[in-house]
Amino acid sequence: MQLSREELLQAYRRMKVIREFEERLHVEIATGQIAGFTHLYCGQEAVAVGVCEHLDASDKIVSTHRGHGHCLAKGCDVDGMMKEIYGSREGLCNGKGGSMHIADVDKGMLGANGIVGAGAPIAVGAALSLKLDGQGKVAITFSGDGACNQGTTFEAMNLAVVTKAPCIFVFENNHYSEHTGFEYAVGTNKDIASRAEAFGMKVWRADGTDFFAVYETMRDVLEYVRDGNGPAAVEFDTERFFGHFEGDPQNYRGKGELERIRAERDCLTNFRQKVADAKLLEGTVLDAIDEEVLDQIDAAVDAARAAERPQAEDVLTNVYVTY
Amino acid sequence: MQLSREELLQAYRRMKVIREFEERLHVEIATGQIAGFTHLYCGQEAVAVGVCEHLDASDKIVSTHRGHGHCLAKGCDVDGMMKEIYGSREGLCNGKGGSMHIADVDKGMLGANGIVGAGAPIAVGAALSLKLDGQGKVAITFSGDGACNQGTTFEAMNLAVVTKAPCIFVFENNHYSEHTGFEYAVGTNKDIASRAEAFGMKVWRADGTDFFAVYETMRDVLEYVRDGNGPAAVEFDTERFFGHFEGDPQNYRGKGELERIRAERDCLTNFRQKVADAKLLEGTVLDAIDEEVLDQIDAAVDAARAAERPQAEDVLTNVYVTY
């Protein structure tokens, strides 16, 4: 583990922010305060953070319908996101996008996306731009095990290979696309990564619930891609702790499955265990972060509730740059 | 070689019909007699015939923009096709479809297709229908090395694997998609078949200019698929003897390439050589077939020229079954 104490603390805090952001949304949505469809990232934090801790604002990411974690990991403002999800005019997208369309282009976050599979070609385009700039920057697209069946994902992989675009395809295999199992929906001779391999990409695989595994793997992937070797793909095995959307009865889960993954596959518990075993960070320090994060999320919710609401006349702004 | 004399003669005749149909079209198009876009199948005859000689009318095929060969091999009427290409009301599609949309559903020929990659999902649907019927019938989709990059082709492969559809993906790799080379446009770790393999399909490969190689390979493929093992894929290495469309300057070809493939990779020459070496058929018999075929094509062109033209009022028929 080559991370400094500062880096470790930051990674933990980021994962914790995502976790509490989502746990709190889970509660808030149940009270009917938040409109629309919301897909929670809870459980997959180690992937978003393990990937994005390597990036700066000039690296780009493109996200999915389950995008809060990617946004937060890439540096989107917690308050701005919460306000957006509440539909405030002060939200990151002025209340026009909502949970499924959060973006912050200045931070290199090119958008969550409500259309499954739509992000991959966009990331290839961003990667082609970065290739032209010649600064060794990369574009990353996150896709689920369901999104990997959409034609756009395949077209994007092939286009990236053909054009040697510095694009990284991160597959988050959480074993479900909505209510359907990975075993059923994804035809492969092995796994998602092996498909990517057949397109001529170098691929990696790692445990997506282990921050250190993600982080170390991504170091290699990024070195390879930043060096101009063309695109690459990584498959992370991970878990989502909530339903597909809020309200999902989750009949597809096995008995005790949710309890088991919370107990055995929690990336935060795993992180704490690892840093304790290696005597890198003290539990009390992490406890203090936990407190701070809870306060931060409380404050974000309070701010979102109090924030200015959009007005009818806002509907027609920003359709075009010039009218 | 387990083919009877009758079967050998029929296969040769079918290939020859395709060859002369296309050679003649090449001439006719140059005189400006035929409207629209026409893509000639010349050079790839062994694939269409080697595949379709195994099928009957209740097996289905779905074709491409380069569809004449598949249609003829599947039993579409020569005169009806020629009339269609000439835009006659007596054509197979009453002059409404033209070269890119020839179909004969009763013969199990579900259509040429002007949209690259569009045929694959349609074939999977046909295969699902045949699976439901439970008679061991199959659906076959032909795709080029260019079409194999279209998202629909990938989606179709995955859907076929997931649903265990009796669908066969025949990839005709003629090394070019329009003016672009296979080497550039198709990202793989080996070839097109290896991609199909990564979707979990059993795959085969063979020389597509050798009728016997195609025929024998397809025997195995069909046995596998008819037995209910789900879909399969085959890649045939083949050559097209004309340009992408009529009028293509073919600047992408290497020096002497066309002469070389005509000399070394002609499936008809190859067939004649093999049956002569094995003393299966006499050259005189094949010469006689050649004569008959030329006459047949002459007659077809004469008939097409003389055939009834469509009328303005035909424009609005057959948009729906019920209006």
Add this chain to the structure above:
Amino acid sequence: MTKMMYRDAVRSTIFEEMQRNENVVVLGEDVVGGMGTAGGPEAIGGIWSTSTGFYDAFGPDRVIDTPISESAIVGAAGGLALAGKRPVAELMFADFIGVSLDQIWNQIAKFRYMFGGKTTCPAVIRMAYGAGFNAAAQHSQSVHHILTSMPGLKVVMPTTPADVRGLLREALRGDDPVMFLEHKMLYGVEGEVPDGDYTIPFGHAKLTRAGEDVTLVATGLMVSRCEAAADALAEEGIGCDVLDLRTTSPLDEEAILDSVEVTGRLVVVDEAPQRCSLATDIAALASEKAFASLRAPIQMVTAPHSPIPFALELEQAYLPSADKVQAAVRKVLDWR
């Protein structure tokens, strides 16, 4: 008569038709749900609960759960139809015609025509459309104008459980490709449903309010907004015809023109933005064929020319409301 929800009308009609005709086949994402999971099949039966119980009754060859591959879903429906089956494919959201349009527009809509009339293509593509759930720009759209513009497709937009049953039966028994558009906000609406095996022929609008002053034409959720406006105006003695088109292709031109001939005033209400919409389609029809009857400019009440915004207040402002319809009626009445 039985009371039934719109979503149950969809489900029961397909179910009964599957019992009646073994060629009817259902396919789509999560139409079964639970495939390949520890929980096992039938975890959901469609995210709109429109195929619950199908898998248990008809098995995996007739109730086909698919990966997230809309082009392949619609294309497979096309292939099933060409091979003699009667597929009913579900697009979870109408917005997903974006990833499957070629198979809708260039394939299933055109097979019959391109093949010289020598095949039928009885594929029914169902899709949930419309705003009202704050599902934002990619999960709320109305797409009927796009589909209506495409020759070869029939486009159906039922508003009541009774119409769902009659129109869906008609779709399932016909030989043409049908786009069956179900408004998300109507799934939970209950209504009386006639008994018996009735069908409703396409191309017949339904007059849901009668009046002699103004003609209101609408589809889907907008019908109820027109009705609300008409009811409010009736209290002031203003009488409106409200026409629920039910199908936009074929279109019941006669019903529209007959009403306008009487009222001389037309308000068209459309949930989609105005440009090249069904609203303009109907306004143009009337301006050509009922010109002499028109006593005031035609008014169109539509969504504004913007994507659909997320926030509650914005979505509300975006959608045509009964108030806006009322204002338009007053405007045509106040003309000159």
Add this chain to the structure above:
Amino acid sequence: MTKMMYRDAVRSTIFEEMQRNENVVVLGEDVVGGMGTAGGPEAIGGIWSTSTGFYDAFGPDRVIDTPISESAIVGAAGGLALAGKRPVAELMFADFIGVSLDQIWNQIAKFRYMFGGKTTCPAVIRMAYGAGFNAAAQHSQSVHHILTSMPGLKVVMPTTPADVRGLLREALRGDDPVMFLEHKMLYGVEGEVPDGDYTIPFGHAKLTRAGEDVTLVATGLMVSRCEAAADALAEEGIGCDVLDLRTTSPLDEEAILDSVEVTGRLVVVDEAPQRCSLATDIAALASEKAFASLRAPIQMVTAPHSPIPFALELEQAYLPSADKVQAAVRKVLDWR
């Protein structure tokens, strides 16, 4: 002034703009041609010869030849635009919006709006559209009504080399997504082109014939058919305004309404079928906003409601002709 073909106007404008601004990037199928072949790059330079010489001048990072993957092409254009480039993507045929519509409609059209105005998306998507080549149902379509209906897109349909240059420059320098529709039958048409670095702002129709009796509104190839009709009618003393819209989104409402106010008679000509078309869009506009001026029912001359047939005679019968336009003009003049 220089004489130049329409296709050369496309090519030279992009070429000059690439010289002027290093952020302009071209991508599409065979925009180079010959990649990965013995013949080597530059085998074709676009099947419409609209990018010949680009690769040699700007290299593979700015002239990107792609596999046959239209969704990825448009999507990549979107990503390039979000990352600060000015992509010009080519769809060989407009019909291929079928396989790429999601990226056009749900992605590039909506980024700016969904993201609260915090990005621009200067992606230009060029496509060859229209009938006349007997290319049948999947390679001949007009799609402007579909794209015009979509908020967030600007839709440009130039008819002359001079307009190509001015409008394409405007597209390449603007910050909004632009659908640039090039009619196949116009590529070979020659015309005078002004010198200098001019742009033509969107939303300004061009009056190509002036007259006081009837207003003719058209786009693309249909403009010349209107002009032919107008010229023939002029010999009989019937005067027509012919308006070439040039852009359908934004639309020059004022030019249309001003003309109709004078003539009182409107004929709209559209190469697409009528339902939910640009023809109905304009008819509806006039029937709402020029009602008092209208002296006869608006006539729409459009393609019939069918896919585009292959045979010469059928395609000819399918397309609006100058004769049909003339007949419509006579009809509005003969009214009452």
